[in-house]
Amino acid sequence: xxxxxxxxxxRITKTGKRIMLECSQTKGHDxxxxxxxxxxxxxxxxxxxxxxxxxxxxxxSDGYSVSRQAQAKFSLSLESAIPNQTALYFCATxxxxxxxxxxxxxxxxxxxxx
Amino acid sequence: xxxxxxxxxxLSIQEGENxxxxxxxxxxxxxxxxxxxxxxxxxxxxxLIRSNEREKHSGRLRVTLDTSKKSxxxxxxxxxxxxxxxxxxxxxxxxxxxxxxxxKGTTLSVSS
Numbered sequence: 480x481x482x483x484x485x486x487x488x489x490r491i492t493k494t495g496k497r498i499m500l501e502c503s504q505t506k507g508h509d510x511x512x513x514x515x516x517x518x519x520x521x522x523x524x525x526x527x528x529x530x531x532x533x534x535x536x537x538x539x540s541d542g543y544s545v546s547r548q549a550q551a552k553f554s555l556s557l558e559s560a561i562p563n564q565t566a567l568y569f570c571a572t573x574x575x576x577x578x579x580x581x582x583x584x585x586x587x588x589x590x591x592x593x
Numbered sequence: 594x595x596x597x598x599x600x601x602x603x604l605s606i607q608e609g610e611n612x613x614x615x616x617x618x619x620x621x622x623x624x625x626x627x628x629x630x631x632x633x634x635x636x637x638x639x640x641l642i643r644s645n646e647r648e649k650h651s652g653r654l655r656v657t658l659d660t661s662k663k664s665x666x667x668x669x670x671x672x673x674x675x676x677x678x679x680x681x682x683x684x685x686x687x688x689x690x691x692x693x694x695x696x697k698g699t700t701l702s703v704s705s
Contacts, residue, residue, distance in 0.1 A: 483635075512692070521681060521697040522636070537692065569635055580624055580685055582693060584635035 482506045483585035485570050491591045492560050500555045500588050502570030510573040511553040512582065513537075513545060515566040522569065528553055529575070560592045597625075597682045597696030605702045612669040614699040616682030617662075623685040625658055625665050626693070630679045639667075639680075672703045 483504045492498050502511065510529050514522040514537075524537030526545040534545060542564060546554045557564055567589050571582040600615045616625070624643045628636040642649045642658045642665065649656045655668040669676055679700045683693040 514695075519697060522695040524692055524694070527692050535692075538694075567633070571636075580626065580641060581638045582636075582683075583638070586635045587633070589633075 483570060483572055483583055485568075485585040485588050487588060488586065489589045491593065493593050494561055496560050498557045498560055498590070500557075500568055500570075500590070502553045502555070502585055504551050504570075504572045504583075504585075506572055506574070506583060507550075508572035508574040508583070509550060510575055511547065512571040512573075513543075513553065513555045514569045514571065515539070515564075516569060516587075517566050525555065525568075557590075557592075560590075562592045565590060565592045597684055597694065599680070599682055599696045599699040601699060602697070603700045603702070605704070606672055608673055608703055608705045610672055610703075612672050612676070612701055612703070614667045614680055614701070616665045616667070616696055618665075618682070618684050618696075619663065622660075625656075626683045626685075627654075627656060627665075627667050628681045628683060628695075630681065630698070632678075636681065669701075672701075674703050674705045677701060677703045 486501045512527040513525040516522045523539050528534050528547045531547050544556045567587050569587050570585040573582045597616050597618045626641045627639040630636045640651045642656050653670045658665045679698040681698045683695045
């Protein structure tokens, strides 16, 4: 969905490095989410934000932090990357004003930590 | 822990056949949604069914929800090769918000 973009699309990094994944949306949605996907485990929620001033931890927030710089931007940081953070990361958005339940996903960032 | 569990994990059918996937969940929900993911790509929303609804249709998709059994099914009729993808059910359990809890998915392969 071109309305939700993620950068970079692929990233290889080394253990201990700090890395930031960025998400931008032009949908005008107030809610944004970060998930990670591992083979055979489906998607797991890392963090979510209902507006610029509201940040919430998800199921697996340890080792991650987020920043909601503006309504349209939600960044995910790995302060000190470790190999088991190798995964496919997805950003998603939803719109509370229309019910907010349907989520719109970005194309994903494939992260490899060596 | 996973809220939803899809069954089967993998399904292979021929074009024109129907595909049925099931989802079971653990706690009370506000609604249940189905998403499709083509290999390595982002998820696409297919259909949403609310906790007070029992059945919903969208094109070739039919979703049922049985809250007493905490289960849902997704039926794709007259499958096409383009339906090959992974299908996930997701539930909203947070009364105050819309955080989704996803199952592990069913991988559907449709051969021509």
